[in-house]
Amino acid sequence: MSDLQSALQGARFDGYVSVFEAQPAGMIQLRADLAEDAVAHAVHRATGATIPQPLGLSTGDRGEALWMAPDELLLRVLTDAIPELLADVQDDLRDHHHLALDVSAMRTEIRVEGAAVREVLAKVTPVDMETLKPGTVRRTRLAQVAAAIWLSNDETAHVLCFRSVATYVFDVLSVSARKGGEVGAF
Amino acid sequence: MLILHCPYCGVDADETELSPGGEAHLTRHGPGSDDTDFESYLFMRENPKGPQFERWRHAMGCGKWFHAARHTVTMQVFGTYPAQTQRPPQEILDRISAAQPGWRWRDLGDEGQRA
Amino acid sequence: MGHRAAPVMSQISLNMPLRRIYSDAPGRTTGRTEGTPMKRYSAFAIAREAFRHHTGWTRAWRSPAPKSRYDVVIVGAGGHGLATAYWLGKNHGITNVAVLEKGWLGGGNTGRNTTIIRSNYLQDPSAALYEKSRSLFETMSQDLNYNVMFSPRGVLMLAQTEHEKRGYLRTAHANALQGIDTRFIGPKEVKEICPIMNTEGPRYPVLGGLWQKRAGTARHDAVAWGYARACSDMGMDIIEQCEVTGVTRDGGKVTGVDTTRGRIATDKMGIVVAGHSGRLAEMAGFRLPIESVPLQALVSEPIKPCMDIVVMANTVHGYLSQSDKGEMVIGGGTDAYNAYTQRGSFHHIEETVRSLIEIFPMISRLKMLRQWGGIVDMTGDRSPILSKTPVDGIFINCGWGTGGFKATPGSGFAFAELMATGKSPLTDAFSLDRFREGRFIDESVAAGVAH
Amino acid sequence: MTSYRLTTPGRRIVRGRRLNFTFDGKPHEGLHGDTIASALMAGGRTLMGRSFKYHRPRGPVTAGHEEPNALVGTGTGSRFEPNQRATTTRLHEGLRATSQNRWPTLDHDIGAINSRLSRFLPAGFYYKTFTWPAAFWEKVYEPIIRRSAGLGRPPEGPDADRYEHFYAHCDLAVVGGGVAGIAAALKAAREGKRVLLLEQDTLWGGRSITDGTMMEGEAPADWTAARIAELEGMENVTLRLNLQGSGVYDHGYLTAYEWVAEDRPGADAPRHRLWRIRAGHIITATGAIERPLPFAGNDIPGVMLASAVRDYVSDYAVTPGRRVIIVTNNDDAYRTALALLDAGVTVPLVVDARHEAAGELARQVRDRGVEIATASGITAEGGKEVTGVRVVDIAGNGSGGRLVRCDAIAMSGGWSPVPHLWSHCGGKLLWDDAQGFFYPDPDRPPLGADGMGMVSAVGAAAGDLTLSRAGLRQDSKGSLTEQPTRPVWVMPEGAGPDLRAKMFLDYQNDVKVTDVQLAAREGFVSVEHAKRYTTLGMATDQGKLSNINGLAVLSAQVGNSIPQVGTTTFRPPYVPISMGSIAGAARGDIFQPLRRTPLHDWHEARGTRWEPVGHWRRPFCYPRAGEDPHAAVMREVKNARQTLGLLDASTLGKIVVKGPDAGRFLDLLYTNMMSTLKVGRCRYGLMCSENGFLMDDGVVARLTEDTFLCHTTSGGADRIHAHMEEWLQTEWWDMQVYVANITEQWAQIAVVGPNARKVLEKLGGMDLSRDALPFMAWAEGEIAGLPARVFRISFSGELSYEIAVSANHGKALWDKLLSAGEEFGVMPYGTEALHVLRAEKGFIMIGDESDGTVIPQDLGLGWAISKRKDDYIGKRAQERVHMTDPKRWKLVGLQTLDGSVLPDGAYAVAEGTNENGQRNTQGRVTSTYHSPTLGHGIAMGLVLNGPDRMGEVLDFPGTDSTVHKARICDPVFYDKEGAKQDV
Numbered sequence A: 001m002s003d004l005q006s007a008l009q010g011a012r013f014d015g016y017v018s019v020f021e022a023q024p025a026g027m028i029q030l031r032a033d034l035a036e037d038a039v040a041h042a043v044h045r046a047t048g049a050t051i052p053q054p055l056g057l058s059t060g061d062r063g064e065a066l067w068m069a070p071d072e073l074l075l076r077v078l079t080d081a082i083p084e085l086l087a088d089v090q091d092d093l094r095d096h097h098h099l100a101l102d103v104s105a106m107r108t109e110i111r112v113e114g115a116a117v118r119e120v121l122a123k124v125t126p127v128d129m130e131t132l133k134p135g136t137v138r139r140t141r142l143a144q145v146a147a148a149i150w151l152s153n154d155e156t157a158h159v160l161c162f163r164s165v166a167t168y169v170f171d172v173l174s175v176s177a178r179k180g181g182e183v184g185a186f
Numbered sequence B: 001m002l003i004l005h006c007p008y009c010g011v012d013a014d015e016t017e018l019s020p021g022g023e024a025h026l027t028r029h030g031p032g033s034d035d036t037d038f039e040s041y042l043f044m045r046e047n048p049k050g051p052q053f054e055r056w057r058h059a060m061g062c063g064k065w066f067h068a069a070r071h072t073v074t075m076q077v078f079g080t081y082p083a084q085t086q087r088p089p090q091e092i093l094d095r096i097s098a099a100q101p102g103w104r105w106r107d108l109g110d111e112g113q114r115a
Numbered sequence C: 001m002g003h004r005a006a007p008v009m010s011q012i013s014l015n016m017p018l019r020r021i022y023s024d025a026p027g028r029t030t031g032r033t034e035g036t037p038m039k040r041y042s043a044f045a046i047a048r049e050a051f052r053h054h055t056g057w058t059r060a061w062r063s064p065a066p067k068s069r070y071d072v073v074i075v076g077a078g079g080h081g082l083a084t085a086y087w088l089g090k091n092h093g094i095t096n097v098a099v100l101e102k103g104w105l106g107g108g109n110t111g112r113n114t115t116i117i118r119s120n121y122l123q124d125p126s127a128a129l130y131e132k133s134r135s136l137f138e139t140m141s142q143d144l145n146y147n148v149m150f151s152p153r154g155v156l157m158l159a160q161t162e163h164e165k166r167g168y169l170r171t172a173h174a175n176a177l178q179g180i181d182t183r184f185i186g187p188k189e190v191k192e193i194c195p196i197m198n199t200e201g202p203r204y205p206v207l208g209g210l211w212q213k214r215a216g217t218a219r220h221d222a223v224a225w226g227y228a229r230a231c232s233d234m235g236m237d238i239i240e241q242c243e244v245t246g247v248t249r250d251g252g253k254v255t256g257v258d259t260t261r262g263r264i265a266t267d268k269m270g271i272v273v274a275g276h277s278g279r280l281a282e283m284a285g286f287r288l289p290i291e292s293v294p295l296q297a298l299v300s301e302p303i304k305p306c307m308d309i310v311v312m313a314n315t316v317h318g319y320l321s322q323s324d325k326g327e328m329v330i331g332g333g334t335d336a337y338n339a340y341t342q343r344g345s346f347h348h349i350e351e352t353v354r355s356l357i358e359i360f361p362m363i364s365r366l367k368m369l370r371q372w373g374g375i376v377d378m379t380g381d382r383s384p385i386l387s388k389t390p391v392d393g394i395f396i397n398c399g400w401g402t403g404g405f406k407a408t409p410g411s412g413f414a415f416a417e418l419m420a421t422g423k424s425p426l427t428d429a430f431s432l433d434r435f436r437e438g439r440f441i442d443e444s445v446a447a448g449v450a451h
Numbered sequence D: 001m002t003s004y005r006l007t008t009p010g011r012r013i014v015r016g017r018r019l020n021f022t023f024d025g026k027p028h029e030g031l032h033g034d035t036i037a038s039a040l041m042a043g044g045r046t047l048m049g050r051s052f053k054y055h056r057p058r059g060p061v062t063a064g065h066e067e068p069n070a071l072v073g074t075g076t077g078s079r080f081e082p083n084q085r086a087t088t089t090r091l092h093e094g095l096r097a098t099s100q101n102r103w104p105t106l107d108h109d110i111g112a113i114n115s116r117l118s119r120f121l122p123a124g125f126y127y128k129t130f131t132w133p134a135a136f137w138e139k140v141y142e143p144i145i146r147r148s149a150g151l152g153r154p155p156e157g158p159d160a161d162r163y164e165h166f167y168a169h170c171d172l173a174v175v176g177g178g179v180a181g182i183a184a185a186l187k188a189a190r191e192g193k194r195v196l197l198l199e200q201d202t203l204w205g206g207r208s209i210t211d212g213t214m215m216e217g218e219a220p221a222d223w224t225a226a227r228i229a230e231l232e233g234m235e236n237v238t239l240r241l242n243l244q245g246s247g248v249y250d251h252g253y254l255t256a257y258e259w260v261a262e263d264r265p266g267a268d269a270p271r272h273r274l275w276r277i278r279a280g281h282i283i284t285a286t287g288a289i290e291r292p293l294p295f296a297g298n299d300i301p302g303v304m305l306a307s308a309v310r311d312y313v314s315d316y317a318v319t320p321g322r323r324v325i326i327v328t329n330n331d332d333a334y335r336t337a338l339a340l341l342d343a344g345v346t347v348p349l350v351v352d353a354r355h356e357a358a359g360e361l362a363r364q365v366r367d368r369g370v371e372i373a374t375a376s377g378i379t380a381e382g383g384k385e386v387t388g389v390r391v392v393d394i395a396g397n398g399s400g401g402r403l404v405r406c407d408a409i410a411m412s413g414g415w416s417p418v419p420h421l422w423s424h425c426g427g428k429l430l431w432d433d434a435q436g437f438f439y440p441d442p443d444r445p446p447l448g449a450d451g452m453g454m455v456s457a458v459g460a461a462a463g464d465l466t467l468s469r470a471g472l473r474q475d476s477k478g479s480l481t482e483q484p485t486r487p488v489w490v491m492p493e494g495a496g497p498d499l500r501a502k503m504f505l506d507y508q509n510d511v512k513v514t515d516v517q518l519a520a521r522e523g524f525v526s527v528e529h530a531k532r533y534t535t536l537g538m539a540t541d542q543g544k545l546s547n548i549n550g551l552a553v554l555s556a557q558v559g560n561s562i563p564q565v566g567t568t569t570f571r572p573p574y575v576p577i578s579m580g581s582i583a584g585a586a587r588g589d590i591f592q593p594l595r596r597t598p599l600h601d602w603h604e605a606r607g608t609r610w611e612p613v614g615h616w617r618r619p620f621c622y623p624r625a626g627e628d629p630h631a632a633v634m635r636e637v638k639n640a641r642q643t644l645g646l647l648d649a650s651t652l653g654k655i656v657v658k659g660p661d662a663g664r665f666l667d668l669l670y671t672n673m674m675s676t677l678k679v680g681r682c683r684y685g686l687m688c689s690e691n692g693f694l695m696d697d698g699v700v701a702r703l704t705e706d707t708f709l710c711h712t713t714s715g716g717a718d719r720i721h722a723h724m725e726e727w728l729q730t731e732w733w734d735m736q737v738y739v740a741n742i743t744e745q746w747a748q749i750a751v752v753g754p755n756a757r758k759v760l761e762k763l764g765g766m767d768l769s770r771d772a773l774p775f776m777a778w779a780e781g782e783i784a785g786l787p788a789r790v791f792r793i794s795f796s797g798e799l800s801y802e803i804a805v806s807a808n809h810g811k812a813l814w815d816k817l818l819s820a821g822e823e824f825g826v827m828p829y830g831t832e833a834l835h836v837l838r839a840e841k842g843f844i845m846i847g848d849e850s851d852g853t854v855i856p857q858d859l860g861l862g863w864a865i866s867k868r869k870d871d872y873i874g875k876r877a878q879e880r881v882h883m884t885d886p887k888r889w890k891l892v893g894l895q896t897l898d899g900s901v902l903p904d905g906a907y908a909v910a911e912g913t914n915e916n917g918q919r920n921t922q923g924r925v926t927s928t929y930h931s932p933t934l935g936h937g938i939a940m941g942l943v944l945n946g947p948d949r950m951g952e953v954l955d956f957p958g959t960d961s962t963v964h965k966a967r968i969c970d971p972v973f974y975d976k977e978g979a980k981q982d983v
């Protein structure tokens, strides 16, 4: 769709790691009692994934579920699937107190790639990046804003931030990734 | 620069991920309440030089409010616990008493006074 | 052997022949241990002393042991406590006064503030009190025969948002009716007064500022020392290393205090202990709408003069001036949680410095020499309390929070009047009952303001 | 010209690599590895600075971070920096150094006159004088005092370099990479702990490399190299040089300062990096610093710490002189004699304060033919350089004595552990009387979050100067048992005032023994008072050299023991750190987050004048070429009234509240009744704080039976969302309600004006007729092919639609509106036009009509306060006497008699003055604008009994002595019936 405009319009910076805007994903914010079977069912139907452990991420064939809070998940699926999946979730949880919203446009994912991703992130977040395991999702502070950070492997970091500060976060990460700033501590 | 354990998401959170919310275990006084009660609910504070029960929000993390028992001089943290609690867990009270024998929290009255 | 000696020990010291020395009617000379009058300070005195290696100088204030009873006991020898004692003597003839200090006098917030003095407050009661105070600073050095280096170099409060600008315009109007000389000035004049400032932004271009020309700074320690010397000279006892540990009452009336140097009787007592107000109130049996939080400051290494005014940038929470010695004195934010450590969290230093670099880019290449904190007493409406209390005979002066240094002389003046006569027009609005009545004095309304 | 470069090797310098630099504009040459100080000394210059107060000529006393004297400016322009320690600043090609605090030149400084006048300028003299005549202080004295302030010249303009932060975590951080630190790190690392070992120097090994004897059978350098190699091979260890422990804060937070590219100006690398380390435990292995000896003339250039002399010889192959006399109270200084002798420098004499010099080191020195004068002290002779010493009886008054010629003096007053980091967060110290120093009390460490000690000290930093407690056997060739030190605080001990006035304690601030004694005499007996009265320890070295000597002098004068007098408070940073490093990368574009709406770039490209609103930026107006902002605002207002305006309303907060109890919850949150709102409808609502004051307002739309969408002010979204979560989590946690802040999911555009419907119909997709979508209703559908929610609400009083589309579609919708609106003369308008439009309608604005002291009742908003509810947040507070006081100022309209615009923030005066002599007032202006629609000024204000005083005229004095007269009127100036918005 030509009308679609992501926050960073595909921006990219190559320093001693690469920083770039990831393909926009469809996102559903789900608040519910995560212990209920119906919730597990709805999440599975939408993503193919199970309910993640606290601070976890679980992957299914249609998408993934990120643990955001004890009563909150973020489901990441294909953008085009959103209207249908959202309706499904709402339908599945019809009789359960819950909140499910399309929040696809509200957040931006920035990818950081390279051998030094941990180090670059360690310049801007108080999380222990050296020991953060791939698959652990940390909602935390990145420079002066909130963000969720996780590694999918040792050389790929995902940073999820609010759309309005996407440029800020991108700039902050780019400055941190500038050549000459290598720390070499981890 | 505090680190507090968020009892909801299990993270040992850096102070900069958190936002403080003042004294914990205040009783809300609404319409019809006595002037003194209302004044003390809104303004009068324990402000102890010693162990204090206080509210925190894991603002940049899971967003949940929790309570912490912290010493305002030594900065020792005796424990954190969910905000949906009327009184501090006994084990935390015990821990405070161990660190500070004879300690007593005014609002807990005699209950809070441990040997 | 420290000052925290058991009360029993100090009881003994009470039996020492001190009463003989101090029971005389208070006066200029009789109060002094040496029996010699206080030496007047002057350039001639220095010249005279220079030729005898400055051996002729005597103590600036005496160090007496406590008597068993005083007409008035002031707890806390910070600026406000000492100023209260001074005006009790000077205006009300009450000189049988003890000022009790748990540490060294002036060692609380008086000794650790960024020394900004101004009176351009919005609300009438504040403006009255702070302007009284500012005007007393004008003559303090002569009044005390002690150079407190009041430096009315001008204070500029920057407006960096439309909202802030409108707030200062409002303050300027209020000040005009309160008899306070302030002016809202535009960005061009800002740049002229303070050339090292980057007024162009880019983030928060300077839209102007509220300028009070006769506001400024003073040497904070000297204020405490000058008052201590003057009080001592009136025969008052300033007793350091004497911590109040309890308040004794007879029903609803105060009868005295327990201290680390023994029990002292009095039926009139002023609590002037800033961050420790809640503790003293607890001893006296009441609660206060106060929370104690650390507030931090820092200084850079000294450099040659580059800035001749005080700048307060409230949008970004940074306060900057250059001391007479050359350091840039920088004030920042408070921790938002209670603590009694005079430290504070590092990220506030970071926030403050970051903001000030934005406005004063040159300080990026200065170095931070030292950072410290004080415990400030924040009230529910961020305005001070000068008031009677639920206990008869106990008066409280507290809640100055992040901005009470400037109020030191005025606060003492008004509080002494309240203590001596039971009423002062300057303190009326600052009574404790305002919280119950919902009658707040909120200064933050025009634009976030501190110090 | 007595200092020079030796031919012996220096372990830090590379002989072949010459570097050119300048000092005060004159060319100099140094070697790779040199500091500015070592290079200048190699070139024969020891005079490097002037002291603060007396402008005394000064040379380096140290070879390290504790240097008080040799401070210079480096660099030029945007890389100029004052007060750099010449003793630690590494040389680089082209470096430009300048001396400080002198005029016209370093060698001939007019200010040195102060030194002659020093007897008139004792400690605290300014408190005693300059008060008469009163006016002179401000006009004459203070300007003079101020002009003489400071050391270096201020930096210029923006900084050309960049900085950054780094967060590191470990079980154990070891500060100091001397042998004690290395051993501690190794022990923990072998136990599997995550260890960070940091060393401020460029080399490992600390003092032991120069001073140490054999360690566990190895030479210290070999011992060090082997241990470092082992540590380097371990996964769980991070080793860093050039990284200085800077401050210890609560809960194991350690800041550290890294010199990354300071010696590579212009390199694309951060100059400094500030580390924030979270350590489970911290070990300070920071070693010890040598103390100067207080003898007369101890500040003459050429007088140096004995260890520094040794360092210059062995590290840089530089000697401060050809004939160097050693003066000491301990054995360690004899190492300097040996080092000098080994390097071929003459040591005519060692002066030892002790009654005998019987140690092994002394024997070695004596064996090499050097005379040792025991039970002796010195006074130094010289002006800008040392010319000799007078050897005097240590117990005497300093008179007489024989003169021995020399050109440098190496002094040692014993060693003091470096306790700074230990003390920053509350660690306590013990006094060692024999060695004359304070050291960390292991039983009173700073406490961590768990209430246990979080810092420990090892090695010399723990007072274990010979490392016997560290378990490091410094075995040696011979038996090197050292003889006890004899603490000396004044040399000679019986010196009279003339000599004591030349014994410097704090070099930089020119605090002498006599100053401290004067302070004590005047009652400044608390160490903290003495510090502040004399400025002892307040210079850029923070008393690293002066503190102990100073308080020993104080305690002797006061008659208390040294531990009774105690130390002053140690504060971070350990050594000054650049402000740039504290701010880190946060400057320029990323100084603070800038929040951008999906239309931000469009506004920017359009040359909008921005207004910061929280971290957002909103267009204030869109001036056209040649148009001033006021004219732009007037044009934008008129256009919206007459035809069609567009406003980027994306920053308005949008919070979804859902659940079975959502209605009940909102009834508590808002003053209005929200639970009765019908699905499909909107209602304006007010929120108060629990203290009763108005805090936010906005339109609430009921989306479904159990779902509401709450709009908040732009600045309020996060705050109100947090406010809701707080009440739900901490008070009403039994309620079944979820809230979500989805502000940024939506781009929201207000389409405003008589042609609003037409332009939307042109875009097509939804029935937006009055019947299908009446005023205060909302609907979901498509506009121009984009899924949208449309709210028929109006903050302008015109026909108005607020259209929300996915943020991804915001720009597309905006573009379509602009092109479809072209035929109607569409124009975007900014926040200021928005303000004028709402003011013409008498709509209140949070932050203008409300200021945190205003309750809804003041604003005539009683209709929005439900009388049927038992409770809402703020209700109880509004029952207090002051809140129900009939004398509260109430909202009215104000119109000047002459049509002019009332000044912003003006007050309406009343008769007379109050008790404090302030003019009485009876109201104030809250909003004031020129209304282009009405052609005159309009204002709102709060006035005493205002609503009952319609038509009355009030006086509003300006700040310029003009008085503006304004009549009280209805606050709704335009379209009182509300016909225009409801068409």
Ligand SMILES: Cc1cc2nc3c(=O)[nH]c(=O)nc-3n(C[C@H](O)[C@H](O)[C@H](O)COP(=O)(O)OP(=O)(O)OC[C@H]3O[C@@H](n4cnc5c(N)ncnc54)[C@H](O)[C@@H]3O)c2cc1C
Residues within 6 Å of the ligand: C075, C076, C077, C078, C079, C080, C081, C100, C101, C102, C103, C104, C105, C106, C107, C108, C109, C110, C111, C112, C113, C114, C115, C116, C117, C242, C243, C244, C245, C272, C273, C274, C275, C276, C280, C295, C296, C297, C331, C372, C373, C374, C375, C376, C400, C401, C402, C403, C404, C405, C406, C407, C451
């Ligand atoms: C970092 C910082 C910056 C500031 N900047 C400014 C500024 O720029 N301008 C400004 O106007 N204000 C400023 N302030 C605020 C100002 O310092 C204070 O409001 C003011 O100094 C308070 O004076 P005081 O005499 O009431 O309290 P203090 O000076 O704190 O005196 C209280 C005294 O009471 C003593 N005490 C406490 N408990 C007991 C006890 N039980 N027994 C005996 N004695 C006791 C304490 O030891 C202390 O000496 C700042 C404060 C800080 C911390």
Ligand SMILES: NC(=O)c1ccc[n+]([C@@H]2O[C@H](COP(=O)([O-])OP(=O)(O)OC[C@H]3O[C@@H](n4cnc5c(N)ncnc54)[C@H](O)[C@@H]3O)[C@@H](O)[C@H]2O)c1
Residues within 6 Å of the ligand: D175, D176, D177, D178, D179, D180, D181, D198, D199, D200, D201, D204, D205, D206, D207, D208, D209, D211, D212, D243, D244, D245, D246, D285, D286, D287, D288, D332, D415, D418, D458, D459, D460, D461, D465, D466, D467, D474, D482, D574
């Ligand atoms: N006999 C004596 O009189 C005497 C006196 C002093 C030292 N010594 C000798 O000194 C050595 C002591 O060994 P040690 O390891 O305890 O101390 P050390 O002085 O050898 O090592 C301390 C190290 O810590 C570093 N350091 C200091 N502060 C720092 C900071 N804030 N951040 C980072 N690094 C910092 C220093 O640069 C140094 O390398 C032994 O060789 C001992 O014999 C002897």
Ligand SMILES: Cc1cc2nc3c(=O)[nH]c(=O)nc-3n(C[C@H](O)[C@H](O)[C@H](O)COP(=O)(O)O)c2cc1C
Residues within 6 Å of the ligand: C111, C112, C113, C114, C115, C220, C299, C323, C325, C327, C329, C342, C369, C370, C371, C372, C373, D528, D537, D538, D539, D542, D568, D569, D571
């Ligand atoms: C206005 C002002 C200026 C200061 N200037 C210096 C200074 O030049 N050098 C210094 O070491 N400390 C300076 N300080 C800080 C004091 O050394 C000290 O840190 C502060 O008074 C708090 O006391 P404490 O650190 O002993 O707790 C200054 C403090 C103030 C309030």
Ligand SMILES: [Zn+2]
Residues within 6 Å of the ligand: B006, B007, B008, B009, B010, B011, B058, B061, B062, B063, B064
């Ligand atoms: Zn959490």
